[in-house]
Amino acid sequence: GFSYYCTASAGRERTLIAVKPDGVQRRLVGQIIQRFEQRGFKLVGLKMLKAPEDLLSQHYHNLQKKSFYPYLLCYMTSGPVVVMVWEGFNVVQTSRMMVGSTNPAEAQPGTVRGDFSIHVSRNVVHASDSVAGAEREIQLWFNGRELIDWDCCDHNIVCEFT
Ligand code: GDP
Numbered sequence: 001g002f003s004y005y006c007t008a009s010a011g012r013e014r015t016l017i018a019v020k021p022d023g024v025q026r027r028l029v030g031q032i033i034q035r036f037e038q039r040g041f042k043l044v045g046l047k048m049l050k051a052p053e054d055l056l057s058q059h060y061h062n063l064q065k066k067s068f069y070p071y072l073l074c075y076m077t078s079g080p081v082v083v084m085v086w087e088g089f090n091v092v093q094t095s096r097m098m099v100g101s102t103n104p105a106e107a108q109p110g111t112v113r114g115d116f117s118i119h120v121s122r123n124v125v126h127a128s129d130s131v132a133g134a135e136r137e138i139q140l141w142f143n144g145r146e147l148i149d150w151d152c153c154d155h156n157i158v159c160e161f162t
């Protein structure tokens with residue numbers, strides 16, 4: 001279990017969220033950002049780019065032996081992505097819930113994938129799956145200067161003890 005109190009370190013947990021090329025093409029960027037804003041998380045980094053293959057191969061290093069890996073690379077390089085870093089209490093676990101199951105056929109309605117996608121090869125969004133994974137991915141996609149340290153005016157309204 002985890003503490004429901006938002007300690008200084010727990011309140012600063014960060015995760016990497018990416019709108020994949022299908023999400024950008026389908027103009028879902030705004031709706032996806034809105035879900036994280038309204039939940040109470042803080043945006044600390046955001047950019048649009050055409051992801052280079054070597055970056056993707058590091059990002060998906062654990063999937064390189066999978067049969068679908070070439071298709072995954074092709075998908076992820078088919079157009080620009082919008083990558084973001086979101087910060088807040090328990091953001092890694094909560095955002096995985098908000099994004100839904102990897103396979104949209106199993107994703108609950110109300111999740112991003114459950115509301116906007118039907119097939120695992122086009123599942124709209126990425127979310128880091130652990131705190132350690134998030135730290136690795138954030139370092140991969142962003143340099144330190146691109147991550148903004150700022151205090152959101154409601155930080156002690158959405159979470160106690162920040
Ligand atoms: P995630 O953490 O929920 O994104 O899932 P994984 O880390 O297991 O896989 C990364 C991404 O690879 C998924 O989001 C899908 O875009 C893609 N992927 C996973 N499994 C499959 C599959 O069986 N077929 C295809 N085409 N893509 C897959």
Ligand code: MG
Pocket residue numbers: 127129
């Ligand atoms: Mg994953």
